[in-house]
Amino acid sequence: MNADFVIVGAGSAGCVLANRLSADPNNRVVLLEAGGRDTNPWIHIPVGYFKTMHNPSVDWCYRTEPDPGLNGRSIDWPRGKVLGGSSSLNGLLYVRGQQEDYDRWRQMGNTGWGWDDVLPLFKRAEDQERGADDYHGIGGPLSVSNMRIQRPICDAWIAAAQSAGYPFNPDYNGATQEGVGYFQLTTRNGRRCSSAVAYLKPIRDRENLQIITKAQVQRILLDGKRATGVAYRDASGVEKTIHADREIILSSGTIGSAQILMLSGIGDPNHLKENGVTPVHTLKAVGHNMQDHLQARLVYKCNEPTLNDEVRSLFNQARIALKYALFRAGPMTMAASLATGFLKTKTHLETPDIQFHVQPWSADSPGEGVHPFSAFTMSVCQLRPESRGEIRLNGPDPLTYPKIVPNYLSTETDCRTIVDGVKIARTIAQHAPLASKISEEFRPPAALCMDDYDGTLDWVRDNTASIYHPTGTCKMGAGEDAVVDHKLKVHGIEGLRVADCSIMPEIVSGNTNAPAIMIGEKASDLVLNDA
Structure with a gap:
């Protein structure tokens, strides 16, 4: 089989590329996806992440290596294994990051990646429910919507944060990120708007686009220093090849692309x-520079009902399901979090360095069910970690998962920032009107003194989890520590690019799905301009 362009991975960026590259009927495009089609109904119900995360039919179900920074713990790293990739099972939160993030990328030598360069791409992708303005677009494939659900405990958290001195911000994707407010979501009419829904579904019948699911890529085929094709195993285990007359674009994510x-x-x-693979091209940076957002999840028991109580009985579950079926409203429209805050741990900082995710429920993890008591959760993460991890091979078999070595909390700045973030969270909980709704500090325990740095850090090492934002393993840049250049071309290899969150030289200050889609938009322009 031959194609002009072969895209490996139908995730957040890959779906964008398939849409944009196949818009010209003269371009023959093949999109390969290791997972299946997005037919699981829970994918399309916003709260369905409770059912899809840790479900091996749609989730790779990765786990990290034991990490010294987490007192030797291994933690889950869900990644989408389905059309839409992780956008089909993420928390639906639409966050771009800070303008300064992209300006730093440009200052690092990545021409064309500054805020002024990427803002038009965010707007082009967007169909913003609030309408168009200087920061937002309408008419794009990706629907961005307001919450369809509010809960008093989240309203109280926002009010308490304001009482603690933090400003309200109605649009953290606008002129400034700093402040507290409500998340916007990648939803359309109360249903998930994944990249597959936004970019693939409308164009699946294009004659020049072939989508192949259950295609486990084995390797890129090389002729000297040129990428010529892709070898993959189909659903029956038979190895097949596709030859690319123009380019191959890897969009398999921070783990898969590396x-x-x-x-x-x-x-x-x-x-x-060491792993039984014959070297053909030296790029020592592949797999390095890995960054992720690590969250400390604080849980408070409440003296009034929360969502934990609403979903506990079968009668209430049926009532909630009926409300969603009839009106596309209620708890089933809920994203992973309702309220958010982008705050500074030090007043001298130019931009926020921590982010909050506030949920009107509590659980040990999505998919394990809520706690058997009234409670809410506020998680806090450091936005720009200094720690760097890596992806390592675990042998030559493509079906063997690589080793994920996150190297969390390996710098003093990272440790102090997360401890300061926990302290700020506990301080907000002491302010009205939130304080009157709290009956007990559950995690961390009230006995842990807020000023006990060592004790808080040890609690963090024992209790944190990923927010599932792995980035950086195919770093964009010009030096020996980079894998791709500013046009996303793999250094030293013709006809091969990478387009996903692995190219981020530094992680963005926020959730990564919107930036991944923007990267797909940018990559499509780069490919078409060269073609």
Whole structure:
């Protein structure tokens, strides 16, 4: 089989590329996805992440290696294994990050990636429910909507944060990110608007686009220093090849794109040989520079009902389901969090360095069910961690998961920032009107003194989890520590690009789905301009 463009991975960026590249009927495009089609109904119900995360039919179900920064714990790293990728099972939160994030990318030598360059791409992608303005667009494929549900405990958190001195911000994707407010969501009429829904569904019948699911990519085929095709195993396990007359674009995510490059012989020669792979091109940076957002989840028991109580009985579950079926309203429209805050741990900082996710429910993890008591959760994460991890091969078999070495909390700044974030969270909980609704500080325990730095850090190491924002393993840049250039071309290899969150030189200050879609938009322009 031959195509002009072969896209590996139908995730947040890959779906964008499939849409934009196939818009010209003269371009033959093949989109390969290791997972299946997005037919699971829970994918399309916003609260369905409770059912899809940790479900091996749509989730890769990765786990990290034991991490010293987490007192030796391994933690879950859900990643989408389905059309839409992680946008089909994420928390639906639409966050771009700070303008300064992208300006830093440009200052690092990545021409065309400053805020003024990427803002038009965010707007082009967007169909903003609030309408168009200087920061938002309408008419794009991706629907961005306001919450369809509010809960008093989240309203109280926002009011308490304001009482503690933090400003209200109605649009953290607007002129400034700083402040507290409510999340916006990638939903349309009360249903999830994944990248597959936004970009693939409307154009699946294009004659020049072929979508192949259950296609496990084995390696990139190389002719000297040119990428010529892709070898993959189909649903029956038969190895097949597709030849690319123009380009191959890897959009398999921070884990998958790095793994495929290394399985293809592109990476650190010593590491490849140790894992039974013959080196063909030296790029020592492949798999390095990995960054993620680590969240400390604080849970408070309440003296009034929360969502924990609403979903506990079968009668209430039936009532909630009926409300959603009839009106596309109620708790089933809920994203992973309702309220948010982007705050500074130090007054001298130019931009916020921590983010809050506030939920009117509590659980040990999505998919395990809510706690058997009234409670809410506020999680806090450091926005720009200094710690860097890596993806390592675990042998030459593409079906063997690579080793994920996050290296969390390995710098003093990271440790102090997360401890300061926990202290700010506990301080907000002491302000009206939130304080009167709290009956008990559950996690961390009230006995842990707010000023006990060592004790709080140890609690963090024992209790934090990922917010599932892995980035950076195919870093964009010009030096030896980079994998792709500012046009996303793999250094030293013709006909091969990477377009997903793995190209981020630094993680953005917020959730990563909107930036991933923007990267897909940018990559499509770069590919079409060169073609």
